[in-house]
Amino acid sequence: MQKATKRFAIYARTAISQEQGFNFALDAQIQACMQYAQGQGYPLEEGEIYSETASGATANRQLLVALLEAAERGEFTTLLIYDSYRLARKPHLLANLLQRFGKAGVTVETVREVPPINFTEQLLISSRSAKGQKKQQRTHQRKEH
Numbered sequence: 001m002q003k004a005t006k007r008f009a010i011y012a013r014t015a016i017s018q019e020q021g022f023n024f025a026l027d028a029q030i031q032a033c034m035q036y037a038q039g040q041g042y043p044l045e046e047g048e049i050y051s052e053t054a055s056g057a058t059a060n061r062q063l064l065v066a067l068l069e070a071a072e073r074g075e076f077t078t079l080l081i082y083d084s085y086r087l088a089r090k091p092h093l094l095a096n097l098l099q100r101f102g103k104a105g106v107t108v109e110t111v112r113e114v115p116p117i118n119f120t121e122q123l124l125i126s127s128r129s130a131k132g133q134k135k136q137q138r139t140h141q142r143k144e145h
Contacts, residue, residue, distance in 0.1 A: 008042050008078040010034070011067055012051040013086045026051050029082035036111040037080060048076060056089035059097060068097075071104040083112040 012029035030049060037047060048070070052063040059065075064087075070076065079101060081087050087108070088094040101108050 006042055006078060007047075007076040008037055008080055009048040009050060009067060009070065009076040010037075010080045011064070011086060012049070012082060013056060013061070013064075014053055015055055026053070029086065032082055032111045033080040036109075042078070056085055056087070057093075059088065059093055064097075068100055068104075071101055071106045074105065077106060079106050079108045081108065081110055083110050 010030055010033040012026045012033070014026055014029075030051060034044065034047070038044060050063045050067045052061060054061040054064075067079070071079070084094060087097055098108055
């Protein structure tokens, strides 16, 4: 029986003129993600790279749309991003994208944040916490009545 390969994709994004400098250069983001992948033992030949220059304030980005479609087709299991701002600048947009990747069975991991963030785990923890809080509120409300 053959062991399933953990396939990954890299998404790198920079805005046209606002984000200049080494940390946001597309090549630097990709290089950091490749080093992270190697450190995690991901087979480098299994990686797919999506790199674009576009605003992070919208999800209407050509390669981001292609990335989401590839995720929904099951073409990769892990998405590597340099930091959360590469995916989206607005919190609600980031949450929506993370939810879509999660529904597709894709784990999103950041490289820059220390320690690296596994967004899939974070969303699960947040979801459980929110459900627990709602349950406590309902129990408290019943006791008051």
